Amino acid sequence: MEALLIERTVAEPIQRQLYRQIAAMIRDKRLAPGSELPSTRALADDLGLARNTIVGAYDQLTTEGYLTSRPGARAIVVDLPANSPGSDRRSASASATAIRHPLSMRGESMMRQPFHHGAPGRFAFHPGMPDAQNFPFGVWGRLLARRATFGADMLFGTYHVTGLPALKEAIASYLVSARGVRCLPEQIVVTTGAQAAFDLLARLLLDPGDTVWLEEPGYYAARATFTVAGGNILPLTVDGDGWQMNPPEIAPRLIYVTPACQHPLGTTMRMDQRLRLFEIAERHNSWIVEDDFDGEYRFQGRPVPAIQSMDYAERVIYVGTFAKLLFPALRLGFMVLPPALCEGIPHALSTTGQFAPLVLQAALADFIDEGHMSRHLKRMRRIYAERRKLFQDLFAAELPANVTLSPAEAGIQLVAHLPADCDDRAVVEAADRLGVNASPLSKYYWSTSGNGLVLGYAACNKVQTEAGMRRLRQAIEQSRILY
Numbered sequence: 001m002e003a004l005l006i007e008r009t010v011a012e013p014i015q016r017q018l019y020r021q022i023a024a025m026i027r028d029k030r031l032a033p034g035s036e037l038p039s040t041r042a043l044a045d046d047l048g049l050a051r052n053t054i055v056g057a058y059d060q061l062t063t064e065g066y067l068t069s070r071p072g073a074r075a076i077v078v079d080l081p082a083n084s085p086g087s088d089r090r091s092a093s094a095s096a097t098a099i100r101h102p103l104s105m106r107g108e109s110m111m112r113q114p115f116h117h118g119a120p121g122r123f124a125f126h127p128g129m130p131d132a133q134n135f136p137f138g139v140w141g142r143l144l145a146r147r148a149t150f151g152a153d154m155l156f157g158t159y160h161v162t163g164l165p166a167l168k169e170a171i172a173s174y175l176v177s178a179r180g181v182r183c184l185p186e187q188i189v190v191t192t193g194a195q196a197a198f199d200l201l202a203r204l205l206l207d208p209g210d211t212v213w214l215e216e217p218g219y220y221a222a223r224a225t226f227t228v229a230g231g232n233i234l235p236l237t238v239d240g241d242g243w244q245m246n247p248p249e250i251a252p253r254l255i256y257v258t259p260a261c262q263h264p265l266g267t268t269m270r271m272d273q274r275l276r277l278f279e280i281a282e283r284h285n286s287w288i289v290e291d292d293f294d295g296e297y298r299f300q301g302r303p304v305p306a307i308q309s310m311d312y313a314e315r316v317i318y319v320g321t322f323a324k325l326l327f328p329a330l331r332l333g334f335m336v337l338p339p340a341l342c343e344g345i346p347h348a349l350s351t352t353g354q355f356a357p358l359v360l361q362a363a364l365a366d367f368i369d370e371g372h373m374s375r376h377l378k379r380m381r382r383i384y385a386e387r388r389k390l391f392q393d394l395f396a397a398e399l400p401a402n403v404t405l406s407p408a409e410a411g412i413q414l415v416a417h418l419p420a421d422c423d424d425r426a427v428v429e430a431a432d433r434l435g436v437n438a439s440p441l442s443k444y445y446w447s448t449s450g451n452g453l454v455l456g457y458a459a460c461n462k463v464q465t466e467a468g469m470r471r472l473r474q475a476i477e478q479s480r481i482l483y
């Protein structure tokens with residue numbers, strides 16, 4: 001007990017200091033098991049403290065099982081097992097031998113999936129990132145504050161696990177007019193982003209071993225959820241001629257596509273390919289997951305309607321997100337379910353506990369109803385069209401002729417193809433060192449290889465695009481030397 005060190009100038013109360021130090025001494029056996037502690041009076045005298053302070057610390061140690069005590073007798077140190085939590089000896093041995101707690105097979109698989117959120121503070125070209133400078137934060141802040149100050153019944157309890165009715169209505173009328181989707185508000189489920197929708201769908205629709213037919217190159221974050229659910233992922237090849245609809249030999253239970261703006265190539269599914277997709281899904285009784293993440297940003301002609309608009313067999317699940325229309329950290333997305341899936345969905349969501357915050361939903365419903373979203377979208381379409389043109393012009397002027405841009409019609413990112421003497425991962429690493437963000441195209445392939453860069457242009461103003469392009473050229477030159 002001589003080792004006790006009481007500090008009177010720190011914020012931690014003295015009784016708490018005593019408790020903490022004696023507990024540590026008992027855990028790591030500096031106080032021998034079975035030994036008696038000094039009486040509360042003796043220790044109070046030794047330390048110059050009030051007796052009540054010692055009594056309080058001993059009582060807490062007794063309550064937690066560090067000490068045993070009988071009335072009138074001195075407190076006795078309990079013999080704790082060697083691995084008691086928090087023991088210094090245990091943490092030393094844990095770090096030495098790296099104790100591994102077993103994960104489930106699903107857990108192992110989840111922890112191996114690619115991370116796709118990039119890093120903040122990069123100078124330019126974050127793939128798929130919308131522009132933050134032009135977002136109407138003033139309006140958004142006002143709407144959010146208005147909803148946050150008075151919850152009442154509607155925004156206080158978690159009654160609306162599938163989404164706030166006002167937002168579901170706003171989404172449904174937006175989808176009907178802007179994306180040609182055929183739906184009623186009851187079919188909408190608001191999620192914490194498109195990724196949460198994929199995760200839920202993977203769990204609802206797939207059993208381990210089920211075949212998933214997924215675009216290659218394709219969205220690796222969607223692939224991750226289907227892989228983790230035990231899906232057997234087979235490639236639906238997308239190339240310069242679009243979607244190669246050669247159905248896999250094993251019937252797909254689920255087909256994942258990005259028809260309005262192929263991710264990452266930015267191409268649009270032609271009518272013959274759409275019809276063939278429906279024919280295959282019909283033959284195999286497959287679900288179709290339509291990820292319409294970027295369909296609003298189309299730079300040739302008018303936006304093409306979602307394929308859900310052609311779905312008379314009710315097998316398409318339409319997934320959308322506000323990550324591009326507003327901003328990714330909002331974490332609000334949605335799906336439009338075929339009627340057959342609507343009844344049980346509140347129970348499924350209630351099981352996961354992963355439903356979207358209602359205050360955010362209420363502010364978003366106001367943002368849409370008061371016309372701010374359509375104004376913002378209209379403005380951003382114009383800004384992005386200019387930025388895209390600048391990006392394409394500078395790309396052609398600054399980068400070597402054998403680094404070519406894919407002819408995308410839509411989306412806020414572009415794919416650059418690299419020559420064989422350039423490895424995309426090496427370029428991405430070199431670009432990262434220069435503060436430029438890019439994704440290697442090879443990350444979007446799994447059964448075959450790709451070599452290129454996925455580059456976002458939307459969040460970069462003129463200065464950033466010009467400087468970013470120079471740095472990208474440097475990165476390509478550097479990686480060629482290292483390669």
Ligand SMILES: Cc1ncc(COP(=O)(O)O)c(C=O)c1O
Nearest residue numbers: 128193194195219263293321323
């Ligand atoms: C193909 C695709 N789908 C969906 C999303 C949106 O995902 P979330 O709403 O989870 O941010 C993204 C985002 O980058 C995407 O690239």
